[in-house]
Amino acid sequence: MNQEHKENGWEKELVEKLAFAAVNEQRKARRWGIFFKMLTFTYLIAILAIAMYPRFKTEMSHGEKKHAAIIDVQGVIAENEAANADAIIEGLRKAVKDDSTQGIILNxxxxxxxxxxxxxxxxxxxxxxxxxxxxxxxxxxxxxxASGGYYIASASDKIYVNQASIIGSIGVIMNGFGFVNVLDKLGVERRLLTAGSHKAMLDPFSPVKESEAQHMQSLLNQVHRQFIDAVKTGRGDRLAESPEMFSGLVWTGTEGVKLGLADDFGSVDSVAKDVLGVEDKVNFTPQERFLERLVGKFGASFGHALGTTARTLMLQ
Known part of the structure; x- marks a missing residue:
């Protein structure tokens, strides 16, 4: 009987040791999990802080000292790009409201x-x-x-370029591809149903209809006319007009000054110092777009890590 009791006690002790070992391993794993989740949390906070720093620095730089307000117009001008109308206009309005702004420079x-x-x-x-x-x-x-970039620039008081800058392209474009002959060679039949005789206008897999092409060309001509009128209004008598000026051609900065498309040579630094007479520059380009993309990219993982960490801590 004693022998059986000893054997049962040994087995029970072994099971208890194994159970305690498993619990300890779980605790260790949980602690490491908390550590890595907190590390992820800290990393995300650091990324957000770095992203917000330029804007924070800009806002903190505003003071009594006169400065040139810089607004970047960089890359393709489109609603979902960094150079979008809302962001540029927001920067312009904030720059004007700042009492220390001596002048605005569109970069x-x-x-x-x-x-x-x-x-x-x-x-x-x-x-x-x-x-x-x-x-x-x-x-x-x-x-x-060029193009939309020059559309914006023509509204400003003066345009400064580098001798090697490319400027102009006062025109409008619409492009695409046609695959009608490719389908014929492959023996593919195009099946297209529409409600509205022009609903499939400029469909790349269908032959171009002359009436539709003329209609679209009329639209392009109207937009082109608006572009030309805007440039003429902004530049006035400075333009040395010629048939080629509004044809979509581009010129170097040197040629642009001769044609009246630009006024002089200069950089952001030289215009701030020599034209506006200030040493300090403050960038008013809004940073929210970048932050929105950043939050959108990391938001899900950030929320998951934070939620999991909170639940884990509550279970301790």
């Missing part, structure tokens, strides 16, 4: 983009100039200022 490096977005910015610049006639607004071109 442009853009091949163009949406005529609508460009027109929004153009109209806002004209409105601000009318409301605040003593606030100079200059455009400074680095590599390229």
């Amino acid at each position: 442009i490096n853009s091949p163009g983009g949406s005529p609508v977005q460009s027109a929004y910015v153009y109209d806002e610049i004209r409105r601000l100039k009318e409301k605040h006639p003593d606030m100079p607004i200059y455009s400074v071109v680095s590599d390229i200022c």
